Amino acid sequence: AQTVTQSQPEMSVQEAETVTLSCTYDTSESDYYLFWYKQPPSRQMILVIRQEAYKQQNATENRFSVNFQKAAKSFSLKISDSQLGDAAMYFCAYRKLQGAQKLVFGQGTRLTINP
Amino acid sequence: GAGVSQSPRYKVAKRGQDVALRCDPISGHVSLFWYQQALGQGPEFLTYFQNEAQLDKSGLPSDRFFAERPEGSVSTLKIQRTQQEDSAVYLCASSAQSYNEQFFGPGTRLTVL
Numbered sequence: 134a135q136t137v138t139q140s141q142p143e144m145s146v147q148e149a150e151t152v153t154l155s156c157t158y159d160t161s162e163s164d165y166y167l168f169w170y171k172q173p174p175s176r177q178m179i180l181v182i183r184q185e186a187y188k189q190q191n192a193t194e195n196r197f198s199v200n201f202q203k204a205a206k207s208f209s210l211k212i213s214d215s216q217l218g219d220a221a222m223y224f225c226a227y228r229k230l231q232g233a234q235k236l237v238f239g240q241g242t243r244l245t246i247n248p
Numbered sequence: 249g250a251g252v253s254q255s256p257r258y259k260v261a262k263r264g265q266d267v268a269l270r271c272d273p274i275s276g277h278v279s280l281f282w283y284q285q286a287l288g289q290g291p292e293f294l295t296y297f298q299n300e301a302q303l304d305k306s307g308l309p310s311d312r313f314f315a316e317r318p319e320g321s322v323s324t325l326k327i328q329r330t331q332q333e334d335s336a337v338y339l340c341a342s343s344a345q346s347y348n349e350q351f352f353g354p355g356t357r358l359t360v361l
Contacts, residue, residue, distance in 0.1 A: 137290075139290075175354060176337060176339075176354050176355045176357075177352060177353070177354050177355075178291070178339065178341075178352035179352075180349055180350075183349075224290050224291070226290075234279065234281075234296065234343075234347060235281065235293040235296060235304065235307070236281075236283075236291070236293065236341075236350065237293070238290030238291050238292070239290050240288075240289055240290050241288075241289070241290050
């Protein structure tokens, strides 16, 4: 079974600084998707960024980028120029490419932005 | 357009009561997922529908949990004889197809006393 691990329960960063959230996963599949979701206090889960495992290039979305290390099964999220609105729970998630389409989530990292 | 909606947003039940949680997916979305999120944890998969067919219910924790989507649109998650360990946020997500991005609703917070 696939597992996703986020080893940082909480992180904090100064506004305008850069922060990196860590995620590791375990799978025997060669092709799959990885995601970072943001969950603000309103609870609505929002997709931040996604990475296809068969793509070597790291995904980027504006201030958000990932460092995908397939051999190490590592998938970290870098947030540049942190803003107060970035404060939320961040979840790393895995999904198979074929077959069952359910998301497997990590335990989450609570990100605090200090003004 | 409207996103995924869930009702009620909050539900308090006495232990032993039955509850029904509703999910309205984005119109036209074929796939619908239910997840359970315990306090301070990541969501965990419960069940998955493609149209009205329940294709995966491997995550349902016991036979007290039952989900349906009779017309391939609205879905209901029913929990019978609720227990304290059922207290959690129940998230619903829908996607255009099973392999597309999942859009989440705001969740229903269930508290069992």
